[in-house]
Amino acid sequence: MSSSKSSMNSLIFNVAGGAVLLTVAGYMIMSYVTTPLVEPCSTRFPAGQKFTFTGANGKPLSAVELQGRANTREWGLLRNAKVVPGTSGAAESTLEVALASTENEDQVNQNGVGFTWHLPELEKASAACLSYSAYLPKSFKFKESGYLPGLFGARDIAQIDLLKPDEGFAVRMGWAESGDLGVDVRVPSAGGHFEGPNRKTLWQTGRWTKIEQELRLNTPGKADGVMRVWIDGGLTINRQGLSFRVIPESRLTGVVADIGYARTLSDLAALRVSPFLVQAQ
Missing domain, CATH: 1.20.5 (Single alpha-helices involved in coiled-coils or other helix-helix interfaces)
Structure with missing residues (x-):
């Protein structure tokens, strides 16, 4: 018993x-x-500044006017960019980008457009929030990985195009060849790599997608930086313990608006992006 x-x-x-x-x-x-719930950064940050595609006269910017707003690092705006008026009185003008060659003999694979938007007020900020929407057509084929706008920080603008910058950083939104959503991360500590969500997430085509990207700078010498991405209001990427910078002088600078294929020109296509809103803390 x-x-x-x-x-x-x-x-x-x-x-x-x-x-x-x-x-x-x-x-x-x-x-x-799963990703812990954090409210979108646009709802937590104070009012910011917007890069619009409309002039003071209320009319869409011409390609020449758009080029005039860009900084010295620029390509494709005259050949591949067109501002499309809003579809109704309340809608904002958007930027349509042809993923076509820039006809640059020195960089034969360069395509789409690329420019930067510098915001001096970010110099004293420890965190920034970038928000905009992107439209990928229903027929878009993800044969080649590509870029969409993201935040950056660099005293020397050439740093953001290096796979492993010496002291700058850039976090471009992007897509992988399979259509996966993610971020192209270039930082001194880890070099260039594609950072995706914990769960496989694909870009939606044939409709507008709302994108919000938050960066919180690390303390130099410590890996305590944060990167978050919300897609249509849902927290999709939440990475902590990151190192964006190695020296205190490396600060947030603005938006790197590269839109195009990452390595070689693939199928011809046209993407659209809405105006960029940047908020800082």
Whole structure:
């Protein structure tokens, strides 16, 4: 009788222990595949500045006017960019970008457009929030990875085009060849790599997608920086323990608006982006 009771107690203990292990394992798996709730940065940051595609006269910018707003690092605006008026009185003008060659003999694979928007007020900020919407046509084929606008920081603008900058950083939104959503991250500590969500997330085509990107600078010498991305209001990427900079002089600078294929020209296509809003803390 005591032997039977002992066996029963042992069975109950093992079942209970197994249940605890399953609960712990399930919690660990859920922690990996789910992202903690954090409100979109546009709702938490103070009012910011907007890069619009409309002139003071209320009319869409011409390609020449758009080029005049860009800084010295610029390509493709005269050949591949066109400002499209809003479809109604309340809608803002958007930028349509042809993913076509820039006809640059020195860089034969250069395509689409590229320019930067510098915001002096970011110099004293420890965090920034970039928000805009992007439209990828229904027929878009993800044969080649590509870029969309993102935040950057660099005293020397040439740094943001290096795979591993010496002291600058750039975090461009982008897509992978399979259509996966992610961020092209270029920082001194890790070099260039594609950072995606914990769960596979694909870019949606044939409709506008709202994008919000938050960067919180690390303390130089410490990996305590943060990068978050919200897609249509849902937190999709939440990375902490990052190192964007190695010296205090490396600060947030503005938006790097590269729109095009990353390596070689693929299928001809036209993407659209809305005006950029940047908020700072």
